[in-house]
Amino acid sequence: MSRFHELLAELSTLLGATQVLTDQDLSAWEWDWRKRYRGRALAVVRPASTQEVAAVVKACAQHGVAVVPQGGNTGLVGGGVPDESGQQVVLSLSRMRKVRALDTANLTMTVDAGVILAQAQAAAAEAGLLFPLSLAAEGSCTIGGNLATNAGGTQVLRYGNARELCLGLEVVTAQGEVWEGLSGLRKDNTGYDLRDLFVGSEGTLGVITGATLKLFPAPAAKVTALAACQTIDQTVALLHRARQHLDAQLTGFEIMAEAALQLVAQHFPALSQPLPPAPWCVLLEASGSEAACRLAMEQVLESALEAEEIHDAALADSLGHAKAMWHLRESIPLAQSQDGLNIKHDVSLPVSAIPAFVRSMGQRLSDALPGVRLITFGHLGDGNLHYNVQAPVGQEAAAFLAQHEAPINAWVYDEIMQLGGSFSAEHGIGALKREDLATRKSAVAVDMMRAIKRALDPHGILNPGKML
Amino acid sequence: MSRFHELLAELSTLLGATQVLTDQDLSAWEWDWRKRYRGRALAVVRPASTQEVAAVVKACAQHGVAVVPQGGNTGLVGGGVPDESGQQVVLSLSRMRKVRALDTANLTMTVDAGVILAQAQAAAAEAGLLFPLSLAAEGSCTIGGNLATNAGGTQVLRYGNARELCLGLEVVTAQGEVWEGLSGLRKDNTGYDLRDLFVGSEGTLGVITGATLKLFPAPAAKVTALAACQTIDQTVALLHRARQHLDAQLTGFEIMAEAALQLVAQHFPALSQPLPPAPWCVLLEASGSEAACRLAMEQVLESALEAEEIHDAALADSLGHAKAMWHLRESIPLAQSQDGLNIKHDVSLPVSAIPAFVRSMGQRLSDALPGVRLITFGHLGDGNLHYNVQAPVGQEAAAFLAQHEAPINAWVYDEIMQLGGSFSAEHGIGALKREDLATRKSAVAVDMMRAIKRALDPHGILNPGKML
Structure with a gap:
């Protein structure tokens, strides 16, 4: 166990002992928001700057210890918590909460990754502008997490996903280097689009430490x-x-x-x-x-x-x-x-395919499970349905879930894929849908993703066991 | 030379001899649009389908022969023409010109890569919709080329670059496999963003063969x-x-x-x-x-x-x-x-930095070269200036260009980079700005780009000598 002790000592030297948490109750960082995943961390570290993040990643890489980046820990697929080994370091961005700059002429804002979404919205509003990303967890989720998962929400129809709201990124690589990709440019064709590779990569390719975001005139x-x-x-x-x-x-x-x-x-x-x-x-x-x-x-x-x-x-x-x-x-x-436990699906379809899906799947579920309640709602303008299945009135929810979740998931996802849809519209893959990604995406796509992962993180330091 | 003869025989078998051009005048494919680069091709091949493109790439890869994808050959940085070796195969997408589908409920259109931009605009207009990408070469450039170079144009302010107008791609990889990534989804968070990696990669990571594009209601x-x-x-x-x-x-x-x-x-x-x-x-x-x-x-x-x-x-x-x-x-x-030859710059800046740039560079150039004409124009809303420098009235343009191009480029690009701008806003890198990319982008970024290139095209088959 000496490499772990050595690493912890090194991290304490880098950040100060008070920012390397090991002994206290770490469940706030170890449990995911839905309480489906309960991991165990070697330590939770809380760097205060990009340079400190880089130093942490470099130290972990040198000792071959995995790093799990974490923002507000509000993700819905278990992507931001450690596994049960007790051998992974949780890197919390929560102390990096500065709005670095707001440029009204360029309609951009540059923020630390740990800035809370509501804080970013407020900073824009104070300048008479709009940062349109809006979702249920906005009071506690962070911009870094929003970008790492390409968050969606209720304003996508007009303003796009988190991806479309990001102009530039600052990222710490798996080697502990800093990529200074912050940029407020609307047009820049100088090489591969690294920004969009990191957006939505769920902490498996790099640690987002800062971002330049698009702002809009506030609607009257x-x-x-x-x-x-x-x-x-x-x-x-x-x-x-x-x-x-x-x-x-x-x-x-x-x-x-x-x-x-x-x-x-x-x-x-x-x-x-x-x-x-x-x-x-x-x-x-x-x-x-x-x-x-x-x-x-x-x-x-x-x-x-x-x-x-x-x-x-x-x-x-x-x-x-x-x-x-x-x-x-x-x-x-x-x-x-x-009302109790239920079977949730965050799916998307071409808008034109939604009626066929809703009709045929509704029929199939009602036939198979008389009285089942289909709590269908969502962002039709984006083709994104929250297609949730609730037990018939009077049936025990937990038993219904245990018995029917796996087959209903298979029915829904099979049909969705057949219609050109997605089995994860805005929540991502994380730990929860890793198996779906491996089996439901094309082998050509998965091979390319694995090749990219090996190219940028050859030793598998960053968020292993998530997504791929 | 037998591997070249073997390959040509194989390509003729695959496509038919009439679609493998070797003996006639190939200058239409070998010269770039501005006539700055005059390459020499081993052959120009014209596959008619995605499967044929895949077969061509696979055959070339097996024989270790490089492939240069080409659309309408209207690029401005020499990215779509072969080098002078006579050992590269130009893969023209010009026979792939089908609009595959138009979905009015989903506001999407799926097209072959060889569809001419104006043809795509017209197909959308016939359905009462708008495909907003618009640029000078629209009568001859192709959607595949627009996406491979992430084209900009005059409507970016409202609708974004080609990148923002693309929802899904079909791509032939360097191994000759087909990635079926066509998708009309607005929300899909299932793994790394391969689409945006291929968009703007200038044919160095894969050959775009089809795309699903965003449409909009036509404005009244x-x-x-x-x-x-x-x-x-x-x-x-x-x-x-x-x-x-x-x-x-x-x-x-x-x-x-x-x-x-x-x-x-x-x-x-x-x-x-x-x-x-x-x-x-x-x-x-x-x-x-x-x-x-x-x-x-x-x-x-x-x-x-x-x-x-x-x-x-x-x-x-x-x-x-x-x-x-x-x-x-x-x-x-x-x-x-x-008026004659002039020194062109396709640069972008945060809008807030444009006044300082225009003033200071204008002063510097006027001081150094009295009477110089600054033909500044462009898309201010996108921070994109065409900052062109014309010889003083009466001076010989060619001599002015020969004497001043290199130092003026260095002045302009140095200042642009200092102000957080880009030395290629919408034209890309190609052969022309390859050296600028290597020296002006951060080493961390260039290292990641090279790692991605090696991961997806380990034998350097696709468009070598461009971009990286």
């Missing part, structure tokens, strides 16, 4: 509406119509199945539901000038009513009303938790 | 204007103002220095210039609904006049008038050609 107003559809096909037709009228002003297009809003009504009866129950409810959001957005949204809803794509609609007439509509949407996962 | 109208500024700082302030008012409706923001429009007036006196000469002329374009864009554009111009950011403006009142404004902008490179 947001206009929000709900609409009721009879069929999933109608929701797709409505999306097409909304795009025609609103184009880049369309910033949100979320769908919610009847069963999802029923669950919300059951567990949160105080929440007002503006529309009577319908097979599908759509939440639309437009951002821009108040008058133009309101006019265009009215045109969308009126023409959709006329075309019988929707049969009912409600336009928010105040900020509070709009917030209540979003609150309904955001309450679905909470209502699911209240 | 475009509103175009010219504005006159006294200083470069005012153009940046005007950009900020236009973004505030127009946000995503701002689709064009081009600047033209006085010397650039003087050159146009001199060589194309029939073109009307709507504004009197001014140090800087800005072309603004807004796309969306006619009424909203016109109103917002008027607000931009009126408030900018009031704030004394501009001192004159003209709003196009017809499509013809708008086209004439764009025609002025597009005539600058032509006027330069008419």
Whole structure:
């Protein structure tokens, strides 16, 4: 065990003993957010600068000890926690929380990787600008983690994923070198796109220590509406119509199945539901000038009513009303938790393939498991469904999960892949879907990924056991 | 020489002898568009399908013969032509010209790599949609080449570079395998981002054979204007103002220095210039609904006049008038050609750094070379300047170029790098800027690029001598 002792002594010298945690309770870093993975760390280290991160990685590499980078530890696939060996070092970026620069003329912001997403949003807002990335964990997730997992969220339709919001990166390599790739440039064609290789690589190719992010003018107003559809096909037709009228002003297009809003009504009866129950409810959001957005949204809803794509609609007439509509949407996962364990799928499809998937898989599941509740909701505008399967009312959730999770996953993912979709739209691979990646991606792609991993991290120091 | 004869025989068997060109005049494939590089090819082969491309690459790899992928051969850095050895095979994608699918619900189009950009634009337009990539060579450049070089152009401000317009790729690897990465998904986090690694890799990592592209609703109208500024700082302030008012409706923001429009007036006196000469002329374009864009554009111009950011403006009142404004902008490179050889730089900077660069480099060049003409123009909204240096009136252009090109390049690129810019914004590296990449990019970045190249193309079969 002497190499571990030597390493720990070296890390204490580099960072100070108080930043190398070994003896206390480390479960906050060792357990993943969903409590599916309970690892055991050799140590948790908390460097305060890029140079310290580089020194940590270099020391670990010299001693052949693996490094698990960790941001806010809010990931959903177990990608940021150590394995059970007790031989991996968790490298927490939590002390690197500086907004380094904000350039209003260039519409960019450069931040440390440990900056909390909400902190980045606030820094942009203070300058009268918008950093649009927005997701449930924004109060505790970090920019480094958002980029390492290419986070999605609710504003992707207009602004793209975390990948599209990143212009440059600073990364510590597996050799402990610093790649100074921070850049606020919109156009730069000088060699391979290393930035996008690190974005979404889940800490397996390098440790992101800083990023230059895109900012946008803050929209003057947001206009929000709900609409009721009879069929999933109608929701797709409505999306097409909304795009025609609103184009880049369309910033949100979320769908919610009847069963999802029923669950919300059951567990949160105080929440007002503006529309009577319908097979599908759509939440639309437009951002821009108040008058133009309101006019265009009215045109969308009126023409959709006329075309019988929707049969009912409600336009928010105040900020509070709009917030209540979003609150309904955001309450679905909470209502699911209240209701008990369930089988979750974060999948994406070409939008045109969604109706066929929803119909055929719904039929198949209902036939096989009478009374099963399909809590389908998500970002239709991005082709991203949270396709969650809840036990029939009255059945024991844990038993249902234990019995049906594996076969239902196989059905869903098989069908998704057949339709040109993805078995991980915005959550990533981590430890949870590693086997799916190995078996469901093409062998040519997996071979290239492994070759890249060997090329940049030949000794497998960075986050081993994740993704590949 | 027997391995070459064996290979040629094998290629003839694979493709048919008529698609393996060796004896005739091959200069159309051997010379680059600017006629700076004159290579000599062992053969030009013209496969008609992805499977044929794979077979060609596999055969070449087996015989250790290099492959130079070529699209429309309109590149500006000599990246698509063979070297002078006569031992490289040019793989032309020109027979792969099918639009494979167009999905209006998903807003995507899947095309062969050899589809001409204008053909892709037309296919989208026929479906009432927009494929926004637009650049001077669009009548002959191919989608494969656009993606291999991550082309930019005039609509980047709103729609991004070729990279941002690509959702999925089909690629033949250096081993002659086919990576079937075509995908119309907006969200897919399943492993490393291979797509963006191939985009911009200039044929050195794989041969792009097909792509799935993003489409957009066609804007109802475009509103175009010219504005006159006294200083470069005012153009940046005007950009900020236009973004505030127009946000995503701002689709064009081009600047033209006085010397650039003087050159146009001199060589194309029939073109009307709507504004009197001014140090800087800005072309603004807004796309969306006619009424909203016109109103917002008027607000931009009126408030900018009031704030004394501009001192004159003209709003196009017809499509013809708008086209004439764009025609002025597009005539600058032509006027330069008419005037004689000049020293070209395709550079980018953070927008906030552009005034300092333009002032200090302008001063330095004017001091060193009295009477020198700075034909500065370009996509200010993207931070991309075409910073071209023309001999003083009356001086012999070729002699000026021969004497001053190397030192002026060094001045410009040194300063650009110091300010966080790029020495190749949208043209790429190819053969022309290979030395600049090796010396001006960080060693850490270049080492990673070389490691990736070795990992994916260990025998250096694909486009050797380009980029790295």
